[in-house]
Amino acid sequence: METAFTPLQSLGGGALIGVASVLLMLTLGRIMGSTGILTGFFFPSSAADWRWRAAVLAGMVSGPLVILVFAGHMPAVDVTVSTPMLLIGGFIVGIGVTFGSGCTSGHGVCGMARLSPRSIAATATFMVSTFITVYVVRHVLGM
Amino acid sequence: MRILTAYVIGVIFGIGISISGMANPAKVLNFFDVAGTWDPSLIFVMGGALLVTFFGYRLVLPRPAPVFDSAFQLPTGKLLDGKLIGGSIVFGIGWGIAGFCPGGALPALGTGVPEVFMFVAAVIAGIFTARVVSKRLS
Numbered sequence: 001m002e003t004a005f006t007p008l009q010s011l012g013g014g015a016l017i018g019v020a021s022v023l024l025m026l027t028l029g030r031i032m033g034s035t036g037i038l039t040g041f042f043f044p045s046s047a048a049d050w051r052w053r054a055a056v057l058a059g060m061v062s063g064p065l066v067i068l069v070f071a072g073h074m075p076a077v078d079v080t081v082s083t084p085m086l087l088i089g090g091f092i093v094g095i096g097v098t099f100g101s102g103c104t105s106g107h108g109v110c111g112m113a114r115l116s117p118r119s120i121a122a123t124a125t126f127m128v129s130t131f132i133t134v135y136v137v138r139h140v141l142g143m
Numbered sequence: 144m145r146i147l148t149a150y151v152i153g154v155i156f157g158i159g160i161s162i163s164g165m166a167n168p169a170k171v172l173n174f175f176d177v178a179g180t181w182d183p184s185l186i187f188v189m190g191g192a193l194l195v196t197f198f199g200y201r202l203v204l205p206r207p208a209p210v211f212d213s214a215f216q217l218p219t220g221k222l223l224d225g226k227l228i229g230g231s232i233v234f235g236i237g238w239g240i241a242g243f244c245p246g247g248a249l250p251a252l253g254t255g256v257p258e259v260f261m262f263v264a265a266v267i268a269g270i271f272t273a274r275v276v277s278k279r280l281s
Contacts, residue, residue, distance in 0.1 A: 003170040003182045013163025014188035017246075018195025020156035022203060027148045029209030029216050032156065034246035039270055055149035056156070057249060063157015064166070064253035075161035077251050078169035079258040081242060089241025090262040094269015096237055097245060098277065100230025101218070104165075104238075105246035107231075108189065113196035114204075114217070121223050122231040129235025134175035137240060 001080055021110050028052055033106020034060075035097040085143070100126070145211040157250035163188040166251035168242025175239065237269075 021032035030037075030052075037053050044050035067075050079086065097103045100122055102111065107126075111119020137143050164170040164184050173182035208214055238244050243251070243262050251259045 001169050002180045003164075003167070003173050003184075005182055006164055006184045007187045010163045010184040010187035011191040013159045013161070013165070014191025014193075015195050016155055016159030017163065017165075017188070017192040018159075018199060020152050020159060021192070021196045022199030023152045023155070024149075025200060025209065025215065026203045026206075027152070027210045028145065029212040029214060031216070031218070032152075034244075034249055035270075038245060038249065038267070042267070042270070043274070051146055052149040055146045056153035059150040059153020059155075060157040060160070060250040061253040062150075062154050063159075063161050063250040066154060066158050067161045074254045075251075076167045076169075077254050077256045077259060078167055079242070079256070080169045080172065081240065083258070083261065086241050086243075086258055086262050087265045089237045089239075090243070090265025091269040091272070092237030093234055093241065093243070093245065094237075094266040094271075095273040096230050096232070096234025096269075097266075098230065098270050098273035099226050100234050101220075101227060103234060103246060104244045109192045109196055110200075111218070113193055113200050116218065118218070118220055118223060118227055122227055125228050125231035126235035126238065129232045130239040131175045131177075131235075133236045133239025134172055135178060138172075138176055139178055 001078065003078075017105070017109060018113075021105075021113070024056070025110075031106055031110045033102050033110060035101075035103045036106055039098070081143075096126075148211070156246075157253065159192075160247055160250040163191075165244070165247040166254070168247075171244070171247060172239075172242040 024030050024032045041053040064075050107119040107122040160166050173180050174185035248263050
């Protein structure tokens, strides 16, 4: 399905993602990486470690509700793939981010902003890998 | 105070993800579909997030310590190994198949759309599996 080009919303939303990343470093001294925060929620190093992760995750989930209050509607979530693809894709994502030590937020935003060679390499790799996968799924397999 | 701060930061992140379009897999997949229904919006998400974080980190990281902790917890690894690259290739395949990445999907749980819960459950299963496999390998 076609989606509208939204440069201003995307820039503004991206800037807020940046604000959250900077604030988490300023206050708790942590990388705003979704993979790391989620993994540490299940495997915390202490009770205090679990609490801040749970709080960030609860905040994330509240985001769309704030949008609902101010805009009067939930943000769009248009799932264009089948349930098996969603489950297989999710499982593969979980494996990949664990071995790759991060995802779009941890490597792509926080790590790239620190000019970390590992994060630059990881981000370049998964962007190319995603691009090829989408091409193959949509234009070779025609799914 | 520390927990309230963490919650508010999560809310800001969740609002950012929601406004930016990262919570919408149709939009994410279209970013990568240059040969089809291309939507370049996500480059603006990355641009906005990187710009703010790049300059913000330069103000924050020279400080002696974060507000609520004794030291900044930064990854120290330098090695560009097969695990990093292989894991990133695998992540990209999953992202390309499903259209969600973890940062997009976790806030999207708040919309209550059932598919998001299925995706996140599958991600968690993948994380647990990878940790078991990783321990066996080492």
